Amino acid sequence: xxxxxxxxxxxxxxxxxxxxxxxxxxxxxxxxxxxxxxxxxxxxxxxxxxxxxxxxxxxxxxxxxxxxxxxxxxxxxxxxxxxxxxxxxxxxxxxxxxxxx
Numbered sequence: 001x002x003x004x005x006x007x008x009x010x011x012x013x014x015x016x017x018x019x020x021x022x023x024x025x026x027x028x029x030x031x032x033x034x035x036x037x038x039x040x041x042x043x044x045x046x047x048x049x050x051x052x053x054x055x056x057x058x059x060x061x062x063x064x065x066x067x068x069x070x071x072x073x074x075x076x077x078x079x080x081x082x083x084x085x086x087x088x089x090x091x092x093x094x095x096x097x098x099x100x101x
Contacts, residue, residue, distance in 0.1 A: 037080050044085040049098045050078060060088075063097040071099040 002009040013032075017024060050058050051073075058078045061071040076091030092098070 039080060039087060042079065043088045043092065043094060045088055045092070045098060046100070047081060047084055047086050049100055050076070050086050051101050060092055061099040061101060062092065063099050 002011050004010075045060065049060050051060070052058055057075060059073045059075045062074045063070065064072045074091055074096075077089040079087030079089045081087065
């Protein structure tokens with residue numbers, strides 16, 4: 001169960017870590033990343049590039065010189081995300097140049 005303090009949610013966990021060199025001490029704290037799912041060979045975009053409309057549908061802005069604004073909005077299907085990068089399953093490819101909003 002998470003505990004929120006000063007706008008930070010913390011989770012207390014117990015783990016077993018080999019400590020042959022004795023560098024770890026009792027009551028030390030650490031930051032950890034828990035990997036729930038992992039995929040390779042996927043298209044990743046910065047999470048900042050993904051924008052959600054009122055219906056919470058994701059899209060990205062793709063550079064397009066033929067448009068007055070210089071870009072066009074393209075709907076995408078987003079897969080997993082780590083909060084910094086998001087997987088694009090459908091709607092964009094490696095060949096397009098994204099425009100950050």
